[in-house]
Amino acid sequence: xxxxxxxxxxxxxxxxxxxxxxxxxxxxxxxxxxxxxxxxxxxxxxxxxxxxxxxxxxxxxxxxxxxxxxxxxxxxxxxxxxxxxxxxxxxxxxxxxxxxxxxxxxxxxxxxxxxxxxxxxxxxxxxxxxxxxxxxxxxxxxxxxxxxxxxxxxxxxxxxxxxxxx
Numbered sequence: 574x575x576x577x578x579x580x581x582x583x584x585x586x587x588x589x590x591x592x593x594x595x596x597x598x599x600x601x602x603x604x605x606x607x608x609x610x611x612x613x614x615x616x617x618x619x620x621x622x623x624x625x626x627x628x629x630x631x632x633x634x635x636x637x638x639x640x641x642x643x644x645x646x647x648x649x650x651x652x653x654x655x656x657x658x659x660x661x662x663x664x665x666x667x668x669x670x671x672x673x674x675x676x677x678x679x680x681x682x683x684x685x686x687x688x689x690x691x692x693x694x695x696x697x698x699x700x701x702x703x704x705x706x707x708x709x710x711x712x713x714x715x716x717x718x719x720x721x722x723x724x725x726x727x728x729x730x731x732x733x734x735x736x737x738x739x
Contacts, residue, residue, distance in 0.1 A: 590733045650678050 615621035619638050623631035654674045686694055723731070 584730070590735050646679075646682075650675050650682070653678050 610618075610621050613621055613624050615624055617638075619631055619634045622634050654671055657674070
């Protein structure tokens with residue numbers, strides 16, 4: 574999230590050519606696969622793949638999923654720790670030792686997931702998505718568009734960076 578936000582900040586509105594197709598791809602994948610996955614009764618992507626394509630695929634997909642999830646989890650913890658530095662201040666005891674802070678955040682996330690299970694995590698994700706959507710589209714977007722002066726933006730911020738130059 575932090576890296577994508579930095580990229581969007583640096584490129585301006587032109588970053589939609591990078592981020593838009595990614596969002597569209599996730600939406601299409603959800604639309605095309607979600608119903609089948611629910612009907613299959615599978616509880617994970619690896620389980621879904623194994624039911625559709627056999628147990629051999631599970632042996633390859635499971636370690637790959639573990640690696641991806643561990644990397645994503647580590648990135649989430651690191652990002653959370655980085656975001657807390659400006660909030661708490663670098664001299665705060667919790668943030669001054671990044672390893673201690675990351676271990677504490679990891680413990681909280683694991684405990685939260687174990688106490689409520691993955692279903693509770695999914696429900697809170699949906700609730701958070703609702704708050705984010707309301708914040709972005711109902712409050713932030715209209716307020717930003719009312720105050721925006723697009724004439725001050727450099728022309729390259731309004732162009733497609735992937736288009737061929739003539």
